[in-house]
Amino acid sequence: MKKQWLLAGMLLLSSFCMAQKKPNIVFILADDLGAGDLGCYGQQKIKTPNIDKMAKQGMRFTSFYCGTSVCAPSRSSLLTGQHTGHTYVRGNKEIQPEGQEPLADSVQTLAQLLKEAGYATGAFGKWGLGMVGTTGAPDRKGFDKFFGYNCQRQSHRYYPTHLWNNDQKVILEGNGLEHKNKYAPELIQQQALAFIDEHKDQPFFLFIPTVLPHAELAGPNDAFYKMYENAFEEKPHKGMDYGPNANLAGYQSVEKPRATFAGMVSRMDAQVGEVLARLEKYGLLDNTIVIFTSDNGPHREGGADPVFFNSAAGLRGFKRDLYEGGIRTSFIVQWKGKVKAGTTSNFAGAFWDVLPTLTQAAGAPAARYTDGISFLPTLLGKGVQKQHDYLYWEFHEDGGRQAVRAGKWKALRHKLKTDPNGPVELYDLSKDPAEKHNVAAAHPSIVKEMEKRMREAHVESPVFPLVKAEK
Structure with missing residues (x-):
């Protein structure tokens, strides 16, 4: 009898612990991807089966907005929970020879709050909020592990001379402005998957600010490109070729820019699928919040053709505009067993809402200040959802x-x-x-x-x- 009671008690405690287990968080941030570039938002020409599946298994938002319409301030808004009238970084201010204006030491981020709550934290992709050794470096802003481009100017090239592993420069032999050898998105993806492997037995926050499909338009001549190689009528784009006269900020010439762009989007979608598959392998999907979105509207650089692909989903404007096409973004949340599958929400939210939502879901400390509101009631379908009086954006260029x-x-x-x-x-x-x-x-x-x-x-x-x- 005593053994039966002991067993029952252990099961009850186990159930309680499971119920109290903190959810893992995976946040995937595409770069310059229009909402209309995804099948689940109406795309007809580009295949995005993994992200479309996320929408079918979770909640798709139709009135969600970026921090603003360009990279660094949008990411600052996301990580600090503040709109661009308040957040520290409000523009793409370059620092030479590498990096951008760093977040101040006083700035509090989502990663710092989650780390305080016991989360392992990792970021893999493009940073752009402070060079290594500054107050805005990833390791000073709550991330245990960073791998990728620290400087967003460097990320204009997909075959860069180097990436960063925390504060260590990783030289990519055979790469440069004259040669292509190692495709950076694939190297970064390997590190992101390895982070899941390493932290599968503890709560983790995995931030994947991928560089895809930001210009330049470039990628290996593999299955993703061949999927579209002869699919569209093409006009070659004349840019700055890899060679003696190339520079870091320029974009390469592209023979088939539409096929190249479509292949980059499908590659990004496949990488989302790999992340989901890795979570499923370890039985983590039932306890992981997975979010997919983009940092701003679609770009027109390097031969990209957002009109042809209807990348802005019929809305006015593109990247750098504050019209809807520049700031309204895709936003998909999958959380099995918590977020009802196949649902759509018209909640008018923005990047500064992400911090209060995820800290509440994780049981993490609240931010000292935020312009955001938690949309956890919308995700869970429980309670009364508070609404914004208004949403606000600035653009400094x-x-x-x-x-x-x-x-x-x-x-x-x-x-x-x-x-x-x-x-x-x-x-x-x-x-x-x-x-x-x-x-x-x-x-x-x-x-x-x-x-x-x-x-x-x-x-x-x-x-x-x-x-x-x-x-």
């Missing part, structure tokens, strides 16, 4: 831009650095999601309210000024 979404209304202002009180465009997204009809003249009171929100959301930064300084 091309003269400066601001945008606000409040309910069905979307307002934009351009050329902030020379005309901070310039005209505001207004769109009714419920009737005009493609932002074709500026209705500002018909709704002056709405315009006034949106201008007020722009003023209150923006806190001027000495590092990334948005408005022209007063004399």
Whole structure:
């Protein structure tokens, strides 16, 4: 009898421990991928079966937004839980000879909060938030392990001279601006999968900010390229070839840019499938939150053709725009047994919501400050989901831009650095999601309210000024 009671007690304790087990978190961030580049968001020409399967087995969001419409500030918004009126990095500010403006030492990140909660943390791909040895280096911002491109300028080339393993430079023999030998995305993927192998028996946060499918358009002449090699009518793109006159920032010439781009997207999709398969191998899928999204809208560099592929899913704008096509992104969450399969949500959320959501799900400490709200009630289908009063974005290049979404209304202002009180465009997204009809003249009171929100959301930064300084 005593043995039976002991066995029952052990089973009860085991069940309790299982119930209390922290979920693993895998966050996959594509680079310059339009929502319309995925089959589950309407893509007809490019095959993305693994990400489409994620959508079928989880929740697909239809009104989710990036941090802003370019790389570094969007990632800063994601990791700090703050919109671009508050987050530290608000633009692509380059540091020579390598790296970008680093996150300040005082900045708190999602990885730091999860690490404090006992998570092993790893990032594999593109960083762009602080060079090795600075306050913004991955190991100073909560990541136990980093492998990939520290500098986003370096990631313009898929056959780089080196990558970084934490603070150690990894020389890629045979690579350079004249030669191609080792394809960086494959090397980075191997390290990401190895991180799962190493940490399968403890809670982990795996951040995969892949460089695919950012320009340049490049990849091995393998099955992914051959899938599309003769699929489209092509016009060669003349760029800067690998050779004596090449430079780091340029993009190579591409004979078949559409086929190359499509192959890069399908390669990225296959890598998502490999991550899911590795989780399944270890029986981790039932206790892992897997999220897929992109850092901003589709790019037009290096021969990319987002119009041909309808990469912005019929919305206006591309990368660097604050129109919907530049900032509305794919966002898919798979969490077996928790998130109902095959569901769709129109929750209007943004990157700064990710931090409070994941720290709540993980039982991690709350951030000292966040502009975000947890959308865990939406994911679990339980409780009352709080809504944003409004969402706000800044863009610091091309003269400066601001945008606000409040309910069905979307307002934009351009050329902030020379005309901070310039005209505001207004769109009714419920009737005009493609932002074709500026209705500002018909709704002056709405315009006034949106201008007020722009003023209150923006806190001027000495590092990334948005408005022209007063004399």
